[in-house]
Amino acid sequence: MALVEVKEVHKVYKRDSFEVPVLNGISLSVGEGDFLALMGPSGSGKTTLLNLIAGIDRPTRGTIAVDGREISNFSETALAGWRARHIGFIFQMYNLIPVLNAFENVELPLLLTKLSKKERREHVETALRIVGLADRMKHYPRQLSGGQEQRVAIARAIVTDPSILVADEPTGDLDAKNAAETLDLLQHLNTDFKKTIVMVTHDPKAAGFARRTLHLEKGQIIEDTANGARAQA
Amino acid sequence: MKYFKLIRRNLFRNRLRSMMTLALIAVIFFFVATLLSILELFNRFEDQGQGTNRLVVQSSISLANPLPYAYEQKIREVPGVADVCKLQWIGAYYKEKKNFFANFAVDQDRMESVFADYRIDPKQMADFKADRQGCIVGTDLVKRYGWKIGDRITLKRQIFPYDPELTIRGIYEHPVNTAALYYHMSYHNEAIPPMMKDHVNTFWLSVKDPSKNAAISQQIDAMFKNSEFPTETVTEKQFQASFMAMMGNIKLLFGSISTCAVFMVILLAAITMSMSARERVTEIAVLKAIGFEKGLVMTLMLTEFSLLTFAGGALGVLGAKLIYMVVPMGKVTQGFLVGFQIFPMTALLALGSSILVGLIAGGLPAINATKMSVVDGLRRVV
Numbered sequence: 174m175a176l177v178e179v180k181e182v183h184k185v186y187k188r189d190s191f192e193v194p195v196l197n198g199i200s201l202s203v204g205e206g207d208f209l210a211l212m213g214p215s216g217s218g219k220t221t222l223l224n225l226i227a228g229i230d231r232p233t234r235g236t237i238a239v240d241g242r243e244i245s246n247f248s249e250t251a252l253a254g255w256r257a258r259h260i261g262f263i264f265q266m267y268n269l270i271p272v273l274n275a276f277e278n279v280e281l282p283l284l285l286t287k288l289s290k291k292e293r294r295e296h297v298e299t300a301l302r303i304v305g306l307a308d309r310m311k312h313y314p315r316q317l318s319g320g321q322e323q324r325v326a327i328a329r330a331i332v333t334d335p336s337i338l339v340a341d342e343p344t345g346d347l348d349a350k351n352a353a354e355t356l357d358l359l360q361h362l363n364t365d366f367k368k369t370i371v372m373v374t375h376d377p378k379a380a381g382f383a384r385r386t387l388h389l390e391k392g393q394i395i396e397d398t399a400n401g402a403r404a405q406a
Numbered sequence: 407m408k409y410f411k412l413i414r415r416n417l418f419r420n421r422l423r424s425m426m427t428l429a430l431i432a433v434i435f436f437f438v439a440t441l442l443s444i445l446e447l448f449n450r451f452e453d454q455g456q457g458t459n460r461l462v463v464q465s466s467i468s469l470a471n472p473l474p475y476a477y478e479q480k481i482r483e484v485p486g487v488a489d490v491c492k493l494q495w496i497g498a499y500y501k502e503k504k505n506f507f508a509n510f511a512v513d514q515d516r517m518e519s520v521f522a523d524y525r526i527d528p529k530q531m532a533d534f535k536a537d538r539q540g541c542i543v544g545t546d547l548v549k550r551y552g553w554k555i556g557d558r559i560t561l562k563r564q565i566f567p568y569d570p571e572l573t574i575r576g577i578y579e580h581p582v583n584t585a586a587l588y589y590h591m592s593y594h595n596e597a598i599p600p601m602m603k604d605h606v607n608t609f610w611l612s613v614k615d616p617s618k619n620a621a622i623s624q625q626i627d628a629m630f631k632n633s634e635f636p637t638e639t640v641t642e643k644q645f646q647a648s649f650m651a652m653m654g655n656i657k658l659l660f661g662s663i664s665t666c667a668v669f670m671v672i673l674l675a676a677i678t679m680s681m682s683a684r685e686r687v688t689e690i691a692v693l694k695a696i697g698f699e700k701g702l703v704m705t706l707m708l709t710e711f712s713l714l715t716f717a718g719g720a721l722g723v724l725g726a727k728l729i730y731m732v733v734p735m736g737k738v739t740q741g742f743l744v745g746f747q748i749f750p751m752t753a754l755l756a757l758g759s760s761i762l763v764g765l766i767a768g769g770l771p772a773i774n775a776t777k778m779s780v781v782d783g784l785r786r787v788v
């Protein structure tokens with residue numbers, strides 16, 4: 174069953190008086206439990222497509238449905254609430270809040286829920302345990318390595334148990350070892366926790382960890398391939 | 407409350423900048439609280455005494471123009487007038503010109519009746535009345551000069567050609583006017599040259615029914631309209647206000663300085679808050695991406711900014727309160743600011759303004775930061 178349905182989506186950005194078309198009638202389905210890698214050269218529209226699926230941007234034309242609900246018509250407030258429940262974000266630069274420690278960063282999305290302080294603590298500890306950072310809860314981002322920061326960001330993404338994880342170049346700022354560990358963690362979340370993941374990457378090796386790879390060029394899908402044998406860290 | 411930790415941490419994310427901003431706001435609000443308290447002191451001066459049931463008869467030409475003693479009996483006969491008391495501004499000083507305070511010659515036999523709000527021990531009042539050169543002084547003067555009952559003091563002349571030689575016979579208490587000296591009108595009248603005798607610059611009268619104030623004032627002024635000494639009868643509040651006005655529009659000046667200071671702090675705080683908001687564009691985008699609504703993010707930012715300005719304001723107001731508890735402003739200002747303190751209402755007004763400063767100064771940066779789309783915010787390299 175398709176968790177994400179993208180139909181005939183166009184996205185045009187306005188830059189001063191110019192219109193810049195980024196996506197040109199893209200359609201795709203992402204099944205529940207899928208791990209999809211979006212690849213393509215800069216400007217191909219892969220990050221824009223990711224943003225549309227994550228509900229932080231709106232298509233100029235076309236529809237996007239997630240779990241059977243058409244999200245492109247949601248109000249801004251409704252969309253924020255929807256993202257809080259259904260989407261987990263992983264960014265290239267980790268984007269942790271520097272004034273909060275690892276525990277507090279992971280707790281952030283839970284502040285929007287009605288969970289008690291005790292319940293929030295349990296969820297955060299579980300998420301940090303899954304990413305292997307249970308012993309770094311009190312550390313601030315500046316006290317963590319890049320790989321550890323990204324793992325905290327992954328813990329923040331999974332703490333609310335969202336339907337979809339969206340990752341924009343999650344290994345783009347990491348060395349090879351940390352990149353491999355991060356990808357392994359994502360694969361683990363996909364395989365063992367059945368998380369649906371959509372990941373943008375430039376790196377074919379990273380894409381090898383996904384089940385399926387979409388190649389975009391000039392705002393269109395030019396190739397959709399299933400990865401038979403998935404890469405291992 | 408669950409967001410308080412985030413607010414608190416953001417408040418001091420750049421410790422040096424926050425502390426400098428806090429100190430700057432504190433200093434400005436120290437002055438704002440001071441200026442507002444001076445204004446409040448002036449207002450209290452205008453409102454001092456019984457106010458509504460006392461009228462003052464003065465020359466309609468100028469306060470410096472005296473009125474003849476003979477008016478007293480005529481005023482007393484006006485229906486509704488309870489009693490009349492002569493009061494003359496002397497304008498002398500004690501030892502040196504810097505020791506200036508309000509000093510008056512008063513009709514010693516009528517003072518108790520007309521100025522019933524001046525509390526004094528009956529024995530001291532009797533001693534004052536019995537001694538032609540006796541005087542009574544306010545509690546603040548006693549503190550300032552270390553006087554006690556029985557002390558002999560000499561005031562130095564400025565307006566009238568004699569130096570009043572007086573003995574302190576009593577110490578009065580009053581809610582506002584705590585730094586004045588009163589001595590016998592009869593002593594004053596004997597000491598001045600013949601051409602000045604039997605004249606006084608004000609008659610203070612108590613009325614039976616304050617609602618008749620306007621009618622009584624009209625009747626008195628009509629009575630002397632075509633005389634050599636026309637009068638203007640006003641309420642005590644109006645009299646004090648006109649007295650204050652002689653110092654120039656000092657209230658407007660102080661009010662304007664306070665407004666400028668608040669405006670300045672808004673601008674300075676706005677710069678700091680703009681920097682703070684600009685630094686956090688990506689973080690704000692992340693918060694919005696993970697589900698924080700725009701309104702919530704803006705509320706968090708405005709709470710943070712208001713807390714900063716409120717903390718600065720509280721520090722300034724509290725500092726002023728403590729300093730003026732220790733520093734005798736009456737003495738420092740040579741009697742100009744007797745009874746000066748940071749009044750509770752002034753403190754509340756200053757604290758309220760400090761919160762408002764945070765909301766106004768932080769409003770635009772917060773709106774700009776939160777209205778930026780998530781995508782643009784994430785793309786922004788700060």
